[in-house]
Amino acid sequence: MLTFLIRSLEAAMIFTFAGLGELVDQRAGILNVGLEGIMLFGATLGFIAAKTTGNYLLGFLVGIGIGALLGLLHGFFSITLGVDQVVSGMGIWIFGFGMTTYIGNPYTGPLGLDQIPAIFGVSPFVYLAVIMVVLVWFVLSKTGLGLKIRSVGERPGVAAVSGVSVTRIRYMSVIFGGMMSGFAGAVYALYYNPVWNYNFLMGWGFISLALVFFSMWNSYLLFGGAVLFGLLWQLALNPQMFFPGLASRYIWRMVPFMMTILVLTLISSKWFRSRWGATKPEALGLPYHKE
Amino acid sequence: MTNAKTRGETIELHGDIWKHIQPGEVVLDAQGITKRYPGGVLANDHIDFKVKAGEIHAILGENGAGKTTLMSILFGLLQPDEGEIYIRGLKVRFRSPEDAIKMGIGMVHQHRKLIPAHSVLENILLGHPRSKGVMKLKEAEEEVAALAKRYGFEIDIRAKVWQLTEGEKQVVEIVKALYRGAKILILDEPTSALTPLETDRLLESIESMTQDALGVVPFITHKLPVVLAISDEVTILRRGRVVDRLKTAEATEQILAQKMVGRPVIFDLQKQPVEPGEPVIQVENLSARNNKGVMALNQVSFTVREGEILGIAGVAGNGQHELAEALFGLRPIEGGRILFLRRDITRASVQERWKLGMGYTPSERTEVGSIPDFSLIENVAMNYYFDARFNHRGLLDYGGLRRLTEQIIDEFDVATPGPDVNIRTLSGGNLQKVILGRVLSRHPKLVIANLPAQGLDVGATEFVQRQLLAAREQKAAVILISEDLDEILSLSDWIAPMYEGEMVDIIPAAEAKKEVIGAMIAGVHQQERES
Secondary structure (H helix, E strand, O other): OHHHHHHHHHHHHHHHHHHHHHHHHHHOOOOOOOHHHHHHHHHHHHHHHHHHHOOHHHHHHHHHHHHHHHHHHHHHHHHHOOOOHHHHHHHHHHHHHHHHHHHHHHHOEEOOOOOOOOEOOEOHHHHHHHHHHHHHHHHHHHEHHHHHHHHHHHOHHHHHHOOOOHHHHHHHHHHHHHHHHHHHHHHHHHHHOOEEOOOOOOOHHHHHHHHHHHOOOOHHHHHHHHHHHHHHHHHHHOHHHOOOOOOOHHHHHHHHHHHHHHHHHHHOOHHHHHHHOOOOOOOOOOOOOOO | OOHHHHHHHHHHHHHHHOOOOOOOOEEEEEEEEEEEOOOOOEEEEEEEEEEEOOOEEEEEEOOOOOHHHHHHHHOOOOOOOEEEEEEOOEEEOOOOHHHHHHOOEEEEOOOOOOOOOOEHHHHHHOOOHHHOOEOOHHHHHHHHHHHHHHOOOOOOOOOEHHHOOHHHHHHHHHHHHHHOOOOEEEEEOOOOOOOHHHHHHHHHHHHHHHHOOOEEEEEEOOOHHHHHHHOOEEEEEEOOEEEEEEEHHHOOHHHHHHHHHOOOOOOOOOOOOOOOOOEEEEEEEEEEEOOOOOEEEEEEEEEEEOOOEEEEEOOOOOOHHHHHHHHOOOOOEEEEEEEEOOEEOOOOOHHHHHHHOEEEEOOOOOOOOOOOOOEHHHHHHOOOOOOOOOEEOOEEOHHHHHHHHHHHHHHOOOOOOOOOOEHHHOOHHHHHHHHHHHHHOOOOOEEEEEOOOOOOOHHHHHHHHHHHHHHHHOOOEEEEEEOOHHHHHHHOOEEEEEEOOEEOOOEEHHHOOHHHHHHHHOOHHHHHHHO
């Protein structure tokens, strides 16, 4: 039972890392649906780097680095070229899926390094995830940088006349999002499940993406959602443990997605909007062109 | 040297440049400002003007006179091809709004540059040096409150901007500019969205700013009385040139209009008496919600008869827009009944309403009123595609539509190279003439004109108003929605002031007084009734 809870928390921290990156990204108005692709790259290249050198740190750095590069790529497409952000993001996912399968195939098998030690029985990354949640909340709501990020995601034109460089803030955000996703992928492959095989990630990037909508762009809600999704995911791996004979694991695996659909339906309902106001960044997914 | 460091220095420099300022001294001196657009259009042709500390210097001109271009140049959004700008004798060059802001220029935009989802304080702090690093919200709040108090502004600093009225948003923009250290305040159409009461309050605040030796430069298109009330000096632009500059004390409304338009303008529209006929539309207890789901139209009832204009007066956001859309079937209603020619049309579709003889000219001319990348013919077809004269079993008669469009261009005096150009290329006034023309050419029994003259220059406004009067003379019923009380008073037979979704009263125009209606749309009556 305790292992079950700890594994759930460890899944939650990975959702949190990727989700926080995407949250900042979306608050700045950039939608990156290619999270899964960036996580695949971070996981695969991080895995290879750590396996060949035996150095964990290098593995994580490679994961963060490739994430930053892919974030930059998405930024170039969606900010500089102004192409449809969904198309660019899907491109990154498909590219990531194909490319990492090709690159990673020769390295199929376990990592073969000592497990990173736990602190008080829990992975150190769980603590890091909590710190990041507080940090992202603090930066977004208490600092000038956060105000700029939020403004650029709401009304880029207004931010521009107030002297904010929309392009710079959006690039910063999209690169940060990429780094967090790459890191999340590396944590997955170097800690959570240190074995490389075909399609090892199984949609974790998409769950993290769904989580951002679920969180209504609030980092604390995102963390709560991540814990919930982590529990559900763990349950989906082994539903017999709690509900013997009740639906297959494949049905259980859909539950986080179904919950997201429910939440999305709820927050876009008239009732919700008139009661809580619109929460979605107004300029999400819209390219900004100077007049 | 880092970027942040250079910025810090410029801010200090700006602090220096504004030291020991004397009232009456020239603070802004624009010399020979010239801007040519691709295609050779001279938007600004050697424009000179000076603004003194403590002076209100109005820039007056019609749409297309070059006001927007000049404003953009002063605020660093555009760079002039020729000419120089001096701030307290120092030659400056603005490459971006940020440069202009640092040199003490503040801009209050007509189309508000605020973020609705953020609080007032966050909007004021955006781009402000105080917001570097961790924002000092407490100190900022105190400073902003003190600044607002100094000039007599009342704002709720913690409210979200979407909760504010247009007038309050404008106050936020002004305070934002002042808080960033503006010494020269450019106001774009400062009173266009305000009630008479708000206008008076704004004028008082501006008055107190000039006592602090601020230079104020309002840019004005329509409201000539405001120019007279507010300014010390007026520079009048026409076709990109300065046609005259005069002391306001020496000017009258007639003189200003004539110089601005280039010909005498008759303010008296000479409304013909028309004997009202049968009721055209009868509305009973109509209610509807706005886009946020809040009740915005509450139990409104009225009747308009043939040959009558009902003027709906009110400040934006008091339910007029919802009323227009509900009447035309564009918005679901929450209750009530609409009778058109004694027939219940409450559930009728928009197309049925067109066919029955209703016509609508939307206020959002480029979003709802037209499809910018369609030709004039196709845009005219939008009100005719269902008409048996032009639709033969699904096949559109483009030849007939072309002749119709040419007729509209001719009758409504639309300036365009021809009916085939995209409607995007038309100026605001000409676009509105097409929109109005395609409705009036159907000879509708009821016209719902939603802000028909808003944003148009003096000439186009006069034209549009004459057309509405002509429709009335042909026995059409007209529902005129306007935020301009003068327009309401001069056109209407009946006046219905609206406040918070309710019709405060329906008054015969002959008995209406501007002050009374101004108080009604500001909710003064409401408060009296409640207390």
